[in-house]
Amino acid sequence: xxxxxxxxxxxxxxxxxxxxxxxxxxxxxxxxxxxxxxxxxxxxxxxxxxxxxxxxxxxxxxxxxxxxxxxxxxxxxxxxxxxxxxxxxxxxxxxxxxxxxxxxxxxxxxxxxxxxxxxxxxxxxxxxxxxxxxxxxxxxxxxxxxxxxxxxxxxxxxxxxxxxxxxxxxxxxxxxxxxxxxxxxxxxxxxxxxxxxxxxxxxxxxxxxxxxxxxxxxxxxxxxxxxxxxxxxxxxxxxxxxxxxxxxxxxxxxxxxxxxxxxxxxxxxxxxxxxxxxxxxxxxxxxxxxxxxxxxxxxxxxxxxxxxxxxxxxxxxxxxxxxxxxxxxxxxxxxxxxxxxxxxxxxxxxxxxxxxxxxxxxxxxxxxxxxxxxxxxxxxxxxxxxxxxxxxxxxxxxxxxxxxxxxxxxxxxxxxxxxxxxxxxxxxxxxxxxxxxxxxxxxxxxxxxxxxxxxxxxxxxxxxxxxxxxxxxxxxxxxxxxxxxxxxxxxxxxxxxxxxxxxxxxxxx
Numbered sequence: 001x002x003x004x005x006x007x008x009x010x011x012x013x014x015x016x017x018x019x020x021x022x023x024x025x026x027x028x029x030x031x032x033x034x035x036x037x038x039x040x041x042x043x044x045x046x047x048x049x050x051x052x053x054x055x056x057x058x059x060x061x062x063x064x065x066x067x068x069x070x071x072x073x074x075x076x077x078x079x080x081x082x083x084x085x086x087x088x089x090x091x092x093x094x095x096x097x098x099x100x101x102x103x104x105x106x107x108x109x110x111x112x113x114x115x116x117x118x119x120x121x122x123x124x125x126x127x128x129x130x131x132x133x134x135x136x137x138x139x140x141x142x143x144x145x146x147x148x149x150x151x152x153x154x155x156x157x158x159x160x161x162x163x164x165x166x167x168x169x170x171x172x173x174x175x176x177x178x179x180x181x182x183x184x185x186x187x188x189x190x191x192x193x194x195x196x197x198x199x200x201x202x203x204x205x206x207x208x209x210x211x212x213x214x215x216x217x218x219x220x221x222x223x224x225x226x227x228x229x230x231x232x233x234x235x236x237x238x239x240x241x242x243x244x245x246x247x248x249x250x251x252x253x254x255x256x257x258x259x260x261x262x263x264x265x266x267x268x269x270x271x272x273x274x275x276x277x278x279x280x281x282x283x284x285x286x287x288x289x290x291x292x293x294x295x296x297x298x299x300x301x302x303x304x305x306x307x308x309x310x311x312x313x314x315x316x317x318x319x320x321x322x323x324x325x326x327x328x329x330x331x332x333x334x335x336x337x338x339x340x341x342x343x344x345x346x347x348x349x350x351x352x353x354x355x356x357x358x359x360x361x362x363x364x365x366x367x368x369x370x371x372x373x374x375x376x377x378x379x380x381x382x383x384x385x386x387x388x389x390x391x392x393x394x395x396x397x398x399x400x401x402x403x404x405x406x407x408x409x410x411x412x413x414x415x416x417x418x419x420x421x422x423x424x425x426x427x428x429x430x431x432x433x434x435x436x437x438x439x440x441x442x443x444x445x446x447x448x449x450x451x452x453x454x455x456x457x458x459x460x461x462x463x464x465x466x467x468x469x470x471x472x473x474x475x476x477x478x479x480x481x482x483x484x485x486x487x488x489x490x491x492x493x494x495x496x497x498x499x500x501x502x503x504x505x506x507x508x509x
Contacts, residue, residue, distance in 0.1 A: 014423065014425050014426065014427035014428040014429075015408055015423065015425065015428070015430075017423065017429075017430040017432065018409070018421070018430070018432070018494055018509035019441075019509055020421070020432065020434055020440050020441065020496075020507050020508070020509045021089065021440070021507060021508055021509065022437075022438045022439065022440055022505070022506075022507060023089040023090060023091070023495070023506040023507055023508045024089075024091065024092060024505075024506045025438065025503055025504065025505050025506070026065070026094065026503070026504040027039070027502050027503045027504055028503050029501070029502065029503060035501045035502050036502070037058055037059075038057065038058050038059030038060075039057055039058070039059065039501075039502035040057060040058045040499075040501050040502055041055050041056070041057050041486060041499035041501070041502060041503075041504060042056055042057055042058050042116050042117050042118065042486065042499075043055065043056035043117045043118065043119055043120045043134075043486060044120075044486045044487060044488045044497055044498070044499055044504075045119075045120040045121060045122060045132075045488055046122075046488050046489075046490055046491055046497070047122035047125075047130075048122065048491060049491070049492075050067070050490045050491045050492050050493065050495075051066060051067045051070070052064060052065065052066050052067070052095075052122070052130060053065040053066075053067075053092060053488075053497055054120045054122065054132060055120075055499065055504055056100065056116075056117025056118075056119075056120050056134060057116075057117060057502070058114070058115070058116040058117075059115060059116075060099055060100055060101035060102060060103070060115030060116065060117060060136065061097055061098070061099055061100060061117075062097065062098055062100045062117065062120065062132070062134055062143070062219075063094070063096075063097040064095040064096050064097065064130070064145065064217075065092040065093065065094055065095055065504075066092065066093060066095045067090060067091065067092050068091050068092065068093050069089075069090055069091040089495075089508040090490070090493065090495050090506070090508055092506065095217060096145065096217040096219065098143070098145075098219035100117060100134045100141060100143065101115040101116075101117065101134070101136045101139065101141070102115055103115045104138075104139075106138075113136065113137055113138050113139075114136060114137060115136060116136055116137070117134055117135070117136060118135050118136055118137065118232075118233060118234065119133075119134070119135050119233075119234075119235060119236045120132060120133070120134050121133045121236050121237065121238050121245070122238075123142075123238060123242075123258070124242045127146075128146070128147070129144055129145065129146040130144070130145040130146070131143065131144055131145075131222075132145070133236055133238070133245060135233050135236050135247065136233070137232040137233055138226065138229060138232070138233065139224060139225070139226045140224070140225040140226070140233070140236060140247055140256075141221050141223070141224050141225070142221070142222045142223040142224075142225070142258060142261075143219055143220070143221055143222065144219070144220050144222050145217055145218070145219045145220075146217070146218060146220075147215045147216070147217055147218075148215065148216060148217075148218045149213065149214075149215050150213040150214065150215070150216060151210055151211070151213065152210070152211060152213055153208050153209065153210055153211075223258070223259075223261040224261055225247070225256055225261050225264070226261075228247070228254050228264045229247065229249040229252065229254070230249070230251075230252075231249035231250040231251055231252075232249055232250065233247055233248065233249050234248055234249060234250070234282070234283060234284060234285075235247070235248040235284050235285040235286070235297075236248075237285060237286045237287045237295070238287060239287050239292050240287065240288070240289060240290050240291065240292045241292040243257060243258060243259075244256060244257050244258065244292075245258065245287075246267070246285055246287060246295060247264075248268075248282050248284070248285035248297060249282070250281040250282055251269065251270050251271040251281060251282065252266055252268060252269050252270075252271065252282075253266070253267055253268035253282065253285050253295075253297060254266055254267065255267045255309075265313070266314070267307075267309065267313070267314060267315050268282070268297065268307070268314075268315050268316075269314065269316075270282060279301070280299045280300045280301040280303075281299065281300045282297050282298070282299060283297075283298050283299060283300055283340060283341050283342060283343075283398075284297065284298045284341060284342065284343050284344045285297040285298075285344075286344055286345060286346055287346075288346055288350050289346050289347075289348060289349075289350050290350050291350065292309075293308055293309045293310045294306065294307065294308060294309070295307050295309070296344060296346070296353060297344075298341035298343075298344045298355060299340075299341065300336075300339075300340040300341075301323075301336065301339060301340070302323060302324070302336075302339035302340060302341055302357060303321060303322065303323035303341075304321070304322040304323070304341065304344060304353060304355060304364065305318035305320070305321055305322075306318060306319050306320035306321075306322070306366065307319060320366065320369050321369060322353070322364050322366075322369045322372075323369075324362070324371050324372060326339070332386075334386045334390065334395070337358070337390070337395055337396075338357060338358040338359050338386070338395065339357055339358075340357060340358065341355045341356065341357050342356050342357065342358070342397075342398035342399055342400070343355070343356045343398070343399065343400045343401050344356075344401075345401055345402060345403055347403050347407050348403070348405055348406075348407060348491070349407055350366075351365060351366055351367070352364060352365055352366070352373075352403075352407065353366065354401050354402075354403050354410055355372075355401070356378075356399050356400065356401035356412050358395060358397075358399075359377065359378060359379065359380065359382070359383065360375055360376060360377055360378060361375070361376040361378060361401055361410055361412050361420075361422065362374070362375050362376075363375075363376075363410065363424050374424050376410065376420070376422045376424075376431070378399075378412055378414055378420055379414050379415065379478075381478075382415075382478070389480070392480060394415075394480045394483075397483055397485065398485060399412055399413050399414070399483075399484075399485055400412065400413065400485060400486050400487060402487055402488055402489040402496075403489060404489050404494060405489065405490065405491045405492050405493070407424075408423060408424065408425050408428075409421055409422060409423050409424060409430070409494075410422050410424050411487060411489060411496060412487070413483065413484030413485055413486070413487055413498065414483070414484060415478050415479060415480055415482065415483050415484075416435070416478050416479045416482055417435055417436040417437070417479075417482045417483075417484050417500045418433055418434065418435055418436070418484060419434055419436065419484050419487055419496075419498055420432065420433055420434070421434065421496075434507070436484055436498055436499075436500035436503070436505045437505070440507055482500070482501070484498055484499070484500055485499070486498065486499040487499070493508070494508060494509040495507065495508045495509075496508075
């Protein structure tokens with residue numbers, strides 16, 4: 001505690017709140033248009049450069065988009081340094097799509113396996129080819145997407161206009177030894193005694209010329225990683241070494257080598273000897289962005305465990321445990337349900353971990369595991385409605401979260417196609433409520449400023465979005481059927497891509 005008053009606690013270095021603007025929309029619905037279940041977006045991911053964006057849907061398809069506004073002029077940051085005029089916002093265009101997964105049936109367990117894409121992760125590029133991992137509930141696939149030129153022969157050996165031949169000597173000399181081939185061509189028996197070249201040769205004979213036609217992107221499945229999970233896969237994460245990745249289901253985490261598809265190593269197993277003793281499950285897992293030996297996973301009890309692969313082959317014991325205990329007086333039937341963490345993300349610096357449970361976003365410092373350094377209330381106005389949310393199963397919705405590349409802000413989704421952006425720097429009071437539409441600020445209500453102490457102090461930062469009991473953050477009735485579960489922040493710029501049903505919205509600030 002630094003002893004400063006509320007006014008002094010405000011950090012003058014806190015950045016101003018961003019003004020978000022609409023950039024693009026793909027797959028926009030017309031009024032009254034019915035959304036097909038297979039078209040609903042279920043995964044979004046930027047690559048490390050931010051020049052490519054991938055989405056997966058419930059129909060098992062992966063759609064790729066590429067950035068166009070910097071490709072022709074080089075790096076945006078370099079252009080800004082040179083005062084070169086750049087486009088008003090990041091622009092992406094549709095690149096290609098492919099069918100990643102098909103519906104399957106497990107005959108041994110009499111279980112249908114959906115084709116829905118649960119997660120997409122980009123891998124390191126090589127030789128201008130794009131590589132990515134995609135997974136459904138049971139099977140992970142490694143894809144290579146590369147431009148290929150469609151080649152064709154532009155000229156034939158024999159000119160059709162002279163095939164009949166005006167030269168009688170040529171026709172007579174080749175009539176005997178010529179034989180027709182099944183493909184329509186002709187073969188000449190040059191060793192035949194009756195064969196002789198006409199004077200001046202064959203004027204109609206041409207060499208074939210192979211000419212390239214237009215290029216097209218071709219997706220090829222390089223490897224399939226299957227039969228390693230008894231329960232539904234909820235996470236995949238690439239390692240910083242560029243060679244391995246992890247996959248996690250409810251009870252196990254497996255470590256894979258990208259080059260080996262028929263073998264994986266089980267590094268975490270929380271399955272008890274008696275399933276009746278099961279008290280928590282794994283909900284999300286993520287590798288550290290720079291330390292190849294460190295990973296974290298979250299649980300349905302609201303805890304995050306940090307693991308060090310150097311300690312043992314089977315990581316039964318965690319190196320750090322991050323959890324926040326709620327006072328027993330405030331516990332209820334829904335306490336454990338809403339405490340379940342649906343997503344975790346490492347900050348780019350590797351020091352902070354962002355977690356999302358049903359009601360809040362929490363920012364953790366890996367050097368302080370006793371409590372989060374900041375807590376953001378996402379939709380506190382829903383707390384009186386927990387019984388209704390339990391009845392219609394909305395309380396089990398899994399919302400994702402993301403951090404900005406500079407670590408100054410965090411974002412997550414909510415109901416009514418809303419998403420929230422919070423400033424997480426000391427002194428910041430930024431708490432924006434935005435709608436996934438062409439006018440994101442249409443229903444914006446700015447929350448009153450709240451004091452926030454320095455992250456160096458042990459006092460938690462708690463910031464709420466604009467909220468009123470009984471209505472949503474915008475003063476409107478909330479809609480549980482329209483939920484914004486998936487979103488991603490551009491790795492280097494203030495740009496967010498989010499999914500509202502089958503539509504992909506992009507915003508910039």
